[in-house]
Amino acid sequence: MMKVVEGSYAIAQAVKCCDPDIVSAYPITPQTHIVEDLSKMVADGELKAEFLTVDSEFTALSVLVGSSAMGARSYSSTTSQGLALMYEVLYNVSGLRMPIVMTVANRAMGAPLNIWNDQQDAVGARDCGWIQLYAENVQEAMDLTPQAYKLAEDPDILTPVMVCMDGFILTHVYEPVEFLDHDKVKQFLPPFKPKVTLDPAHPVTIGAFADPSYFTEYRYLQQEAQKKALGKIGPIAKEFNEIFGRYYGGLIDTYRMDGADAAIVTMGSVVGTIKDALDEMWAEGKKVGLVKVRSYRPFPVKALRDALKDVSSIAVIEKDVSIGNEAGLTTDLKSAFYNTGMKTPIIGFAAGLGGRDITIQDIKRAGTKALAAARGPEEEFEFLTLRKEIL
Amino acid sequence: MGPGSTQVTKTGAWRTFVPVVDQKRCSKCSLCEIYCPEGCIRRVEGMFIPDLDYCKGCSICAHECPRKAITMILEEK
Amino acid sequence: MIQEQPLFAPGHRACAGCSMPTVVRLVLDATGPNVIVVSPTGCLEVTSTPFPESAWKVPWLHSLFENASAVASGVEAILKRRCQDTKVVVIGGDGSTFDIGMGSNSGMFERGHDIMYVCYDNEAYMNTGVQRSGSTPFCVHTTTTPSGKQSLGNPKPKKDMPAIAVAHRVPYVATASVAFPVDLRRKVKRAAELRGTSYLQINAPCITGWTFDSGATIELSRLAVETGIYPLFEFVNGKLADVKKIRPRPITDYLNAQGRYKHLFKAPGGKEAIAAIQAIADENIAKFGLAQE
Numbered sequence: 127m128m129k130v131v132e133g134s135y136a137i138a139q140a141v142k143c144c145d146p147d148i149v150s151a152y153p154i155t156p157q158t159h160i161v162e163d164l165s166k167m168v169a170d171g172e173l174k175a176e177f178l179t180v181d182s183e184f185t186a187l188s189v190l191v192g193s194s195a196m197g198a199r200s201y202s203s204t205t206s207q208g209l210a211l212m213y214e215v216l217y218n219v220s221g222l223r224m225p226i227v228m229t230v231a232n233r234a235m236g237a238p239l240n241i242w243n244d245q246q247d248a249v250g251a252r253d254c255g256w257i258q259l260y261a262e263n264v265q266e267a268m269d270l271t272p273q274a275y276k277l278a279e280d281p282d283i284l285t286p287v288m289v290c291m292d293g294f295i296l297t298h299v300y301e302p303v304e305f306l307d308h309d310k311v312k313q314f315l316p317p318f319k320p321k322v323t324l325d326p327a328h329p330v331t332i333g334a335f336a337d338p339s340y341f342t343e344y345r346y347l348q349q350e351a352q353k354k355a356l357g358k359i360g361p362i363a364k365e366f367n368e369i370f371g372r373y374y375g376g377l378i379d380t381y382r383m384d385g386a387d388a389a390i391v392t393m394g395s396v397v398g399t400i401k402d403a404l405d406e407m408w409a410e411g412k413k414v415g416l417v418k419v420r421s422y423r424p425f426p427v428k429a430l431r432d433a434l435k436d437v438s439s440i441a442v443i444e445k446d447v448s449i450g451n452e453a454g455l456t457t458d459l460k461s462a463f464y465n466t467g468m469k470t471p472i473i474g475f476a477a478g479l480g481g482r483d484i485t486i487q488d489i490k491r492a493g494t495k496a497l498a499a500a501r502g503p504e505e506e507f508e509f510l511t512l513r514k515e516i517l
Numbered sequence: 518m519g520p521g522s523t524q525v526t527k528t529g530a531w532r533t534f535v536p537v538v539d540q541k542r543c544s545k546c547s548l549c550e551i552y553c554p555e556g557c558i559r560r561v562e563g564m565f566i567p568d569l570d571y572c573k574g575c576s577i578c579a580h581e582c583p584r585k586a587i588t589m590i591l592e593e594k
Numbered sequence: 595m596i597q598e599q600p601l602f603a604p605g606h607r608a609c610a611g612c613s614m615p616t617v618v619r620l621v622l623d624a625t626g627p628n629v630i631v632v633s634p635t636g637c638l639e640v641t642s643t644p645f646p647e648s649a650w651k652v653p654w655l656h657s658l659f660e661n662a663s664a665v666a667s668g669v670e671a672i673l674k675r676r677c678q679d680t681k682v683v684v685i686g687g688d689g690s691t692f693d694i695g696m697g698s699n700s701g702m703f704e705r706g707h708d709i710m711y712v713c714y715d716n717e718a719y720m721n722t723g724v725q726r727s728g729s730t731p732f733c734v735h736t737t738t739t740p741s742g743k744q745s746l747g748n749p750k751p752k753k754d755m756p757a758i759a760v761a762h763r764v765p766y767v768a769t770a771s772v773a774f775p776v777d778l779r780r781k782v783k784r785a786a787e788l789r790g791t792s793y794l795q796i797n798a799p800c801i802t803g804w805t806f807d808s809g810a811t812i813e814l815s816r817l818a819v820e821t822g823i824y825p826l827f828e829f830v831n832g833k834l835a836d837v838k839k840i841r842p843r844p845i846t847d848y849l850n851a852q853g854r855y856k857h858l859f860k861a862p863g864g865k866e867a868i869a870a871i872q873a874i875a876d877e878n879i880a881k882f883g884l885a886q887e
Contacts, residue, residue, distance in 0.1 A: 148671055176671040180664065181701030188661035188698065192632065192668025195655050198675070200668070218657050324630045324653035324669065326680055329520040333656030334643035523605030523642070523649040531610060551775050552812050554615040555604040571604035575611030576809030589809075 127305050133264040134159030134297045136305075137203070137229055140268035142167055143311040144227075144275050147198035148176040150186040154208040155241045156293040157231035161203060175201075183208035187215040187228070194224040195332050197323035199275065203229035205293055206247040207236060213251065219286045220255025220348060222333060225278035225318070226286040227271065228256075231293035232394065232445070234480040242481020243293045244445035245394060249422070249454040255348050257287040257355055258422040260393040265303050266374045267291040272306070272315045273362050277355060279318050285351050290422075292395040292445075294481065304372070314369050352424040359421050377426035379418040380433055382408060386415030388496040389437045391430070391459060392444060393419045396477075396484050400443070403489035414493040419455065427462040434463075439471045439503075441496035443489070443510065445478040452507040471499045477510035484511065524571075528555065532574025534589040536567050542586035549578035549587065599651070601627055606649040607641040611808030613772045613798040613815065614638055615649075617714045618685060620775055624782035625710075627652055629681045630669055634662035634690035637721040638714065660694035662686050663702035663711065670707045681786050684711045688729035689719040691795075692753050703762035703791055710785045710792045713755070716800035724803040728753035731823070732874065733867045734854050736803070741857035746867050751874070759793035760829050766792040767829040772799075773816035777826065777838060784828075797824045805853025817848040822875035825882045839886040842879055845872040 131139075137160050141149070149168075151161035167173035176193075180186050183204050190200040204212065209230055219226055230248050234240040248258055259274060261267035267289060274287040291297065322330055336344060360376025367373035381397075382404050383389065390400055397418045407414050417433050419426070434440055442456040451457065456474030463470065475492050478484045488511055498504070538549075549565055550558045557568035558578060567578070579587040601622040608615050614637055622629070630653045633639045639656045642649040657665045662684045670682045691699065691713040702709060718736050719725040726736040731752040735741045739748035759767045766788050770778040778796065785792035799806070799814040806814055818824035819838065823845060826838035849855040849868060858864035858871075879885055 147675060148668065150668070176675050178667065178671060178705070180667075180705075181697055184661060185664035185667075185698055185701050188657060188664030189668035189671070191657045191661070192655065192665040192670075193672045194668075195665075196669055196672035198672045214658055215661065222657075324655060326628050326630065326653055329627075329651055329653045331520070331643055331648035331650050331654045333639075333654075334645040334648060335640055336645045340645050518646040518648075520648060520651040521603035523607075523644075523647040524603050525647060526605040526607075528605055528607075551620070552616055552772075554608060554610075554612050554811075555606075556600045556602065556615070556619050557604045568604070573610035575811075576807075577611055577811055580809035581812050 128302050129305055130300055130302050132159060133267070133291070133299050133301070135163045136264050136268050136303045137271065138163035138167060140271040140306050141201055142173045143306040143308045144272050144315060145199065146175050146201040148178065148190065148193045148200050150178045150180050150189040150202045152180055152183045152186045152204070152208060154183065154205050156233060156297045157203045157205045157229065159297065160229060183211045184215060187212045187219065190226050191215065191219060191222065191224065194226055195324050197318065197320035199318045200226050201228070203231065205231040206233035209247045209251060210235060213254070216251060216254040216256060221344065223284040224286055225275070225284055227274040227278055228286070228288055229271070230288045230290045231297045232290050233293040240480040243295050244479045244481065245290070246446040248288055248290045249446040252423050252454060255285065257285050257352065257424065259287060259289055260420060260422060261289065261291045261296065262374060262395060262397040262418060264296050264299065264301055265372065267296055268303060268306060269366060269370065269372055269374070272311050273366055276315050276362050277358055280358060281321065282354050283351050283358065285348070285355065290394065295395045310369050314366060356424045356426060375418060375420045377421045377429045378433060379420060381416040381418070383415035383417065383433060385413060386437055387413045388439045388441065388493065388500065389415045389417055389434055390489070390493060390496060391417045391419060391440060391442045391455065393422060393455060394445065396443060396445070399484060399486060400489050403486040403493065406486065407490055407493050412493060412497060414496060422455070425458050425462065430459065430462050431466060431468065434470065435468065437470060438500035439496050441492050441499065442472065442474045443477050443484070443492055444474070447476045447479065456507065471503045473499050473503045473505065474507040475510040482511055527570045528573050529570045532572060532592060534574040534576060535569065535592040536572065536574070536576070536578055536587050536589055538565055538567070539586045540564050542584045544584050546583060548581050548583065552577050552581050601651045603649045603651060605647065607644060608637065609801055611801050611811050613800070613811045614714050614716070617772050617796050617798050620772070620778055621683070621685065621712055621782050622652065624779045625681060625683060625786045628679070629683050630655070632656070632662050632666040632669060632682065632684045634686040634695060635659040636687040636690055638685060638687065640721055659690055661698050662690060662695060663698040663709070666709050667702050667705065667707050670709050674708070682709045684709060686713060687720065688713055688715045688717060689727045692728035692755050700762065703759060703764050706791055708789055708791070710794065713795045714798040715795050716798045716803060718803050720800050720803045729755070732871060733858060735857055736854070741861065746861060746863055747857065756793065756795055756829065760832055763832065764793050765790045765831050769795045769797070769824065769826050771797040771815045771819050771824065771826060773812045773819065774826065774838065781828065803854065806851060810851065814851055817843065817851055821845050821848045822879040822884055823848060823871070825878040825884055827882050834882065837882045837884055840884050841886050842884070845875050
């Protein structure tokens with residue numbers, strides 16, 4: 127059933143279809159509408175979940191540590207400052223191998239305080255062991271929710287997942303979406319069957335401390351689980367497509383890469399604008415293609431090498447800065463190429479920071495620079511939309 | 518691994534002093550059993566016996582015994 | 595009084611003579627095995643679960659230092675959802691309870707979860723080497739409030755955590771001591787049977803941090819109670835319901851028995867400090883009506 131609803135409501139609808147046992151909620155713009163909508167669903171008896179309004183985001187995720195240890199399917203959503211406040215718990219959840227799914231409405235990190243979209247929050251947390259999947263539009267963000275649970279709860283994976291959607295751009299937009307059919311989701315996503323839970327009949331200790339003789343192996347197993355996830359993200363998306371008829375790519379997706387001279391690599395909602403910009407560029411004879419990174423962690427090294435092997439230059443457009451170096455996706459992509467024979471120049475652009483619009487003109491400028499970089503990059507990394515006049 | 522698996526670690530190796538119970542003086546009040554941090558003084562056939570596998574020799578039992586029935590002696594190893 | 599099979603096994607790494615394992619065994623003896631225990635980081639967590647060993651014979655969960663109440667809230671929410679009659683018990687130290695976990699505790703208290711919160715109160719951050727916490731009493735020497743040429747130790751009073759719990763409308767708030775096990779057991783049972791939140795704060799001396807001979811642990815706690823400096827009381831639905839009556843002993847009996855107050859007997863200004871501590875004890879005795887007639 128197609129409906130025109132606010133992005134946040136669509137996410138709440140998708141979460142509802144996943145039948146979570148518990149939702150923990152703390153307000154922070156721009157994800158608040160998601161938890162508000164969920165609370166209304168609970169209040170009206172449409173969603174039979176425990177709904178906890180808690181005292182901070184730190185508590186919001188900590189509550190889910192407890193519920194996940196009880197074998198309950200657990201959900202929360204947050205953004206920038208809230209995600210940062212949860213930072214300690216992020217590592218705790220992934221280390222304890224808890225299959226929690228959390229929507230992150232990507233927003234800039236303060237200071238300066240800024241409530242608008244960029245991806246600094248999640249990209250800045252890329253080392254903490256969570257799987258990170260980025261949505262191009264509201265429908266994909268909805269569809270990613272049951273896919274995320276299916277991936278997280280897979281006994282070979284048991285890794286928490288962030289479903290990343292650009293704050294305001296996707297949470298507050300009204301666009302037509304296809305609501306998920308609850309029965310079909312039940313068919314796609316079986317009930318959570320945990321191996322280890324807290325049960326007085328079979329006591330276990332969860333969260334022991336590991337001294338140097340045990341710690342490394344834990345990290346190794348987490349790394350191996352993410353490697354396995356590389357092999358599951360695509361098939362899960364394909365299986366979803368078979369039931370729901372929608373596919374947005376597996377680990378990556380591509381647009382106009384056939385015959386492209388240069389490529390733009392990016393994540394998130396800017397993909398939509400880039401597709402429009404590239405259509406214009408091709409009409410002008412500028413053959414620039416797009417590679418959309420859907421899974422940022424685990425980082426799809428092989429898929430990216432494969433997709434980008436034929437272009438002469440690459441530009442990364444991303445909504446974060448690794449202050450003191452370049453930016454997350456740029457650095458990760460360069461590292462993916464380094465040990466291969468591929469000598470393709472890769473330049474990086476920080477754009478859209480703090481919610482600044484990325485226009486078609488901006489993208490065409492980046493695309494033109496990408497084509498030029500084939501002759502050797504002039505500047506390796508720059509701020510795409512810098513207002514020099516106010517510096 | 519598993520519930521109570523710390524029992525593989527015999528903390529009795531820690532002690533310097535070992536408790537000796539004068540069973541004739543003992544009034545079976547069970548305060549030693551209650552206070553022992555290791556929970557290793559147990560009633561065995563009506564008598565309170567410290568489990569020397571775990572006893573760390575802290576001397577709380579000797580200190581608290583109302584009948585002064587427990588003495589700590591330097592353990593010869 | 596003690597169960598045949600203790601739910602907290604020996605072999606744990608607590609110091610010889612530590613009061614904390616005794617507190618844990620007494621609590622679990624009173625609750626029985628139908629519990630899920632959540633602990634924050636601290637002496638208890640570290641000494642009881644060195645992977646791959648565990649002293650716990652009940653389900654036990656540890657997450658972080660400051661979120662035990664939050665984690666317990668999640669456990670309790672699912673137990674309630676499943677209509678499962680298992681008690682959630684948080685057992686944590688004062689560092690977590692009084693300071694870093696305050697936010698988490700406040701939220702859990704005001705949401706009214708069916709959780710028994712047990713704080714083993716050794717009055718400092720002991721696991722990290724005896725630093726001052728919000729629970730550290732006036733003039734105590736810790737590594738971050740050391741006595742010195744210009745210091746008499748901790749300049750701040752002990753945070754009144756039970757009053758904070760009462761202010762949150764926690765239905766059952768009580769203090770107890772490892773030296774009064776029958777009283778402790780009664781309070782634990784009362785909290786366990788309650789359908790609602792409870793806060794139990796248990797005086798638990800620390801040999802390493804307070805500096806005394808390992809055998810004197812129980813004696814120290816007894817002195818804390820009998821001098822009035824650590825009053826034992828129960829608040830039920832916000833009203834003082836019961837206290838443990840004492841024949842008050844002079845505070846110097848208590849201060850003299852441990853190293854963390856020793857500097858007061860030598861340093862200039864020490865006499866006045868001791869008098870001030872006596873005044874705190876006297877205030878407790880008056881406020882709670884502790885003196886036996």
